[in-house]
Amino acid sequence: MKVLTKKNIMILIAIVITYVVVQVLISTGIIDSFYEITIATICINIILAVSLNLVTGFTGQFSLGHAGFMSIGAYVCAIINLQMNSTTGLLIGIVSGAISAAVVGIIIGIPTLRLKGDYLAIATLGMAEIIRVIFLNMEITNGAAGLNGIPRFTNWLWLFFFTTASILLINNFINSSQGRACISIREDEIAAEAMGINTTRYKVMAFAVGAFFAGVAGALYSSYFYFIKPNIFGFQKSVDILVIVVLGGMGSVTGSVIAAILLAVLTTFLQSYSEVRMIVYALLLVVIMLFRPQGLMGTKEISDMFKFGKKSSKVK
């Protein structure tokens, strides 16, 4: 059985330990409700960043509209959950939210992904703005006031489960043949086509997968924070997600996870100074691009580091 390799067992143990430790800290009150919010933010941001990384870091398609997909997941889940006030409702909401986001991703992706670089960035930004304006004007979404009193079934278990599942699934995708096809588009689109890769198809695929998980993140957001309005999901939010991806390293899942944690901690400390927080964010972007454009991790993953460790021990 391939599945029970040493590596996979190690991963499983690490996952269980992380879950249990945090759960114990929450139950004993060491992590109070204030820090619990930070943990929720970290989980949601990890899903957002890893999914945007798939689109921007791995496939090389610069998207400035990730918050748009997040908002679709958030609204669909909230509306369903408001109708079906139960954990089943939440589960249906998350799945429907994610699927709706992916479908919109495909619809948006097919025409816009023909564009490249800066133009694609602007087009995705425009798409996200259009989505926002639509939510702003719809009755079922309650316009600018947003939806309030969404049932809050999401807890650490839900957050942890969906975050881990998102990371694992996206990681599996990246390390599959389809994932390599996506990466080849980032490397050289013309060569990729010459190697038999339908670049449009794989760009849209990456975009849809990215949108799907952004939808999951949005759904969890609406459930955990029980209040959403269109302006939460503006350009600013897309930039927030981009900052995480860039800081962690475009093309590194590990980097996105680390950066999401770092920035959430930073934000918690700067909570009462929102302008300073944005100045720090802005400076981070500029300084990273000037001095370390590859971000914290570059395209390295945590598994590469272990491999490296093995190799050097062999040399000894």
Added chain:
Amino acid sequence: MEQFLQQMVNGISLGSIYALIALGYTMVYGIIKLINFAHGDVYMIGAYVGFAVTTYANLGFFPALIISMASCAVLGIVVERIAYKPLRNSSRIAVLITAIGVSLLLEYVMMFFVGAEVRSYPKLLSDKAINLGNIVINMQQVYIVVTSVVLMIILQFIVNKTKIGKSMRAVSADKDAAQLMGIKVDKTISFTFAIGSALAGAGGVLVGIYYNSIDPLMGVMPGLKAFVAAVFGGIGSIPGAMIGGLSIGVMETLVSGYGNSMYRDAAVFAFLIIILILKPSGLLGKNTKEKV
């Protein structure tokens, strides 16, 4: 019909402001292939400079316009030197991310110092109305259009008739070849930023007067729309930016006038996406394709 003409008048005055901002985008893009996200914020700073010199120094419209343009020109050069020049050989994505960073930086540093609240602009121009039949033209609108047109004529003169204008055209056609021909590329790029930012500064003062209110985030939406205008006209083309600006201004007032003003911004972006898909090079732009 009268309502239509009235909307056209409003659209043209709004559009000429967009055109002023769009020119900066198009010139910078033409020369270093960068969507200068911070451009909309330069325009915001221009509005604040105008506000400061008129409120605290009691200067009139023209001195305020000139001072604001000069300050923005300096700001443009500084931003280019510090943030963009070191990245001249980096990937496009890196420079674009830096531009987003600079944009946020300008917005929130400004917010830190002047606060997030909306301020009302001093009344610099008479708002006497001229009635042509049932169409009302505000004197402010006349000033806005006239100022924009004069600035655009000066710009056309600089680009087409002066030595520095020739350098600008040369650098935007081929930076390396221009360098070999002895053109000082860095100086030319700085000059381009200076001119583009000065125009944005002028736009800021005009918008302050027109809407009578300014705030640190006022540059975001008009900045994006001016970019849409530049793309529509054909990015890199100066006449294209003017036509694009006017078209977007008119389109916006028509959507608000006849449709739902809530959908105004969405309409502009939908329009952008349609252009990008149908004719990505815009009205007057050149088409380029990668060689295999």
Added chain:
Amino acid sequence: MSLLSVEKLTKSFGGLTAVSNVNMYVEKGELVGLIGPNGAGKTTLFNLLTGVYVPTTGSIKLDLNGSVKELGGLKPYNVTKAGLARTFQNIRLFKDLTVMDNIRIAMHQNIDYKLPAAFLRFNKFYKEEERMLEEADKLLDIFHLSNKKGELAKNLPYGEQRHLEIIRALATKPSILLLDEPAAGMNPNETKNLTDTIAQIRKEFDLTVMLIEHDMSLVMKICERIYVLDYGMMIASGIPSEVRANKRVIEAYLGEDVSDASNKKS
């Protein structure tokens, strides 16, 4: 019918006709050369064959054991699927990826698992991935690059990068291999190596090869038949000795180059 037959193929860009009314065929198993002065339209012709450009008029037909397929106007990836693989004049490897990944990407069109298997790691995923690794290892073995499979493509020496491009093209399992100036920038030693490689892959993979080349001595030595393009028109074709003796060819192109080449040799 020949394996590949090109009929009355024309491509114009605005007013400029880059390839004009070209007729050409390639038989199964042949090694055909395409030569011509700079700007004669050789690469444009390659780009037409591989789907980068859409022909203005004319047809490109591929006959695989009786099933005939029109290639003109197909997207590049569909041309590759149909059985034409290429290399590029200026190397276009996936520079920041490993040698192994470069090859595996080219194998993508032949994998046999779908998206759910990729996400959820069904058994099929592992089976297919293993098969890919084995096949890639085999290819690397033939070219003596096995010890470099973990290296980034950009870190290989120039000659090996050219080789890797050929391996990558082979990994798509083509019927015809198109090589765009494979010896460009190589020293005589590397060129000799390349010649051996081409001979070897023809034998091992039962492959038809067509190449564009500037190195006259190479073309004359290894090609069985040669086509000559000048100003977008096919001005001559035949076995090397015929082409060498053709007056129009000498006038258009060889006149200066052949004497140059022979001068260099002597």
